Structure formats: structure tokens, C-alpha cells
Ligand code: PEP
């Protein structure tokens with residue numbers, strides 16, 4: 001349920017409404033907007049039947065949220081979610097570029113990649129320490145050592161770290177090292193894992209599963225939000241279709257659809273969406289033009305030697321070109337890079 005406040009409502013009145021909601025055993029979330037301020041309410045709405053909220057000073061009107069996802073819905077919040085990570089703001093005017101190798105390989109290569117990306121304008125560094133591999137015989141990632149290497153790369157370059165957690169047992173560990181915790185496409189509906197990162201104190205980049213609908217993705221975001229973590233970034237990373245020319249199909253539609261349905265920042269992953277490095281630039285540009293708040297890209301100084309996903313990994317030279325072109329597109333859509 002949503003309580004829309006009158007424009008002139010005072011802070012005392014807001015506090016009074018919030019306390020009243022809490023006393024009824026419900027959870028209020030206040031957001032201040034430019035036009036209207038809102039209190040989103042989570043819990044059993046029927047408790048409000050005997051307590052006419054509309055009668056309280058400062059309340060303009062009360063509306064139900066008809067969507068199955070509540071906290072993720074656009075209506076639940078005044079304005080968009082902007083996530084502060086260090087000096088960066090995700091979901092604001094600046095288009096965020098997260099880049100790095102698919103996998104953390106070793107300290108030397110990670111530092112070299114991180115320095116190269118920092119020089120070329122990346123906003124965050126990515127790299128998997130825990131890798132979800134189709135084959136149990138394939139390289140599974142460096143685990144804790146990988147996280148330590150990422151932390152060293154952050155110390156050297158100042159770039160914040162985005163890295164994946166696959167297992168509830170590792171959330172505490174990954175939370176200690178990551179600036180953004182990534183949930184991969186194979187875990188979009190791992191509800192126990194979502195609850196666990198919902199209790200974490202770091203932002204979560206939630207990838208869309210290759211067979212999850214947009215509504216299912218938003219329901220997954222709802223798990224994280226309702227467990228206490230308000231900093232969720234949604235990431236379209238390509239879905240499975242009949243098309244075999246690319247690894248997946250980037251659902252570009254998901255960007256405007258999500259922008260309409262939710263206040264959360266929306267990213268794409270052109271690397272996993274296409275599976276081929278020559279398509280990464282075009283799909284990155286399309287993402288920015290279509291209204292995405294950022295991209296997560298796989299980049300390496302020597303993609304051919306990359307331990308995993310080399311085929312879709314761009315070189316540092318290509319990364320420079322991508323950044324330059326993003327910089328030229330950005331003003332046309334009211335953004336900076
Ligand atoms: C990744 O980003 O490293 C990854 C495994 O992506 P996805 O979960 O989208 O397949």
C-alpha cells in the first residue's frame with residue numbers, strides 16, 4: 001500500500017504517520033520526492049481497515065499496489081533509486097561502466113587489467129572468484145584468494161569491486177570484500193541466496209536468469225528489498241531464444257519496460273548477452289541509448305589468453321573505443337559517462 005503525502009506535510013506529521021504504521025505491525029518506507037512524498041507500507045493491509053489513514057493530518061490519499069512485487073514497483077517510491085558506492089552514484093546521471101575479466105586469474109594479470117581499465121575510465125572492476133560453470137570439471141574460480149586479489153586491485157587503482165556470490169555459505173565472506181555483490185543468472189531464483197544478500201550491507205547486482213520473465217526478475221528483487229537491502233541493481237544479461245547466432249539474445253525491451261515498472265537502476269551485460277566480442281560495443285551503445293544506467297563488460301589486456309569467456313571479452317583498446325563512443329552518445333540521452 002502507498003500513502004501519498006500532501007505537498008506541505010511537515011516532518012513531525014511524517015514521523016507521526018510512520019509511528020502509527022509501525023504500531024500496527026506494518027513496515028513503512030518514506031521517500032521524499034520533488035512533486036510528492038510517499039510512504040510505502042509493507043505488511044497485512046487489512047490491519048488498516050479499522051484505522052483510516054486518510055484521516056491523519058498530512059495524508060493526501062492511500063492507494064493499493066496492485067502488482068505482485070511491492071517494494072520494487074515504481075509506485076512504491078518517490079523518484080528513482082540512486083545507490084552510492086564510494087564516490088560513485090549508480091542510477092544517477094552518470095552511466096556506470098563495470099569492467100574486468102570474467103574470472104580473477106592471478107594477482108599480476110588482475111592488477112594489470114585493473115590499471116588499464118582505470119586509465120580508460122571504468123567506474124568499477126569486475127571479476128569472478130566463484131565461477132558458475134556448466135561443467136564440474138571446468139575451472140571453478142580462485143575462491144577466497146580471488147577476493148584477496150580483487151581487494152589488492154582496488155587498493156592499487158581505487159576501483160570498487162563487483163564480484164559474484166553463488167552460495168549462501170559464502171555471502172559473509174564476499175560481503176567483506178565486494179563493493180557490489182553480484183547474483184548470477186543461474187541464481188536469479190535461488191530464493192535462499194536472495195534472502196541472504198537481502199540481509200547484507202552491500203549493493204546487489206541482480207542478473208536476470210536466461211529463462212526468467214521480467215516479472216519474475218522483479219519478484220526476485222523483491223526478495224532482496226523485503227529482507228532489508230534497498231540497494232538493488234537489475235541486470236539484463238541476455239535470455240535464451242531460438243536464435244543461435246549469439247550466445248543469448250539481449251532483451252533490449254527489458255530496459256524501457258523495467259524503467260516503467262521499477263525505480264531500481266537497470267544495467268545490461270553485453271558480454272554474456274552476445275557471447276562475442278565484436279558485438280559488445282554495439283549492444284553497449286544500444287543499452288545507453290535505450291535508457292540503461294550502466295553496463296557490465298568483460299575486458300582483458302589479452303582476451304585470447306583469458307581463462308574463461310575470452311571469446312566475448314574485449315581488449316583494452318576496444319574498451320577505450322567503447323568508452324569514447326559512449327561519451328559521445330551520452331549527451332544525446334541526457335547523461336555523462
Ligand atoms: C558473470 O558475469 O561472470 C556471469 C557468470 O554471468 P551470468 O550469471 O550472467 O551468466
Ligand code: MN
Pocket residue numbers: 102103272298308309
Ligand atoms: Mn563470463
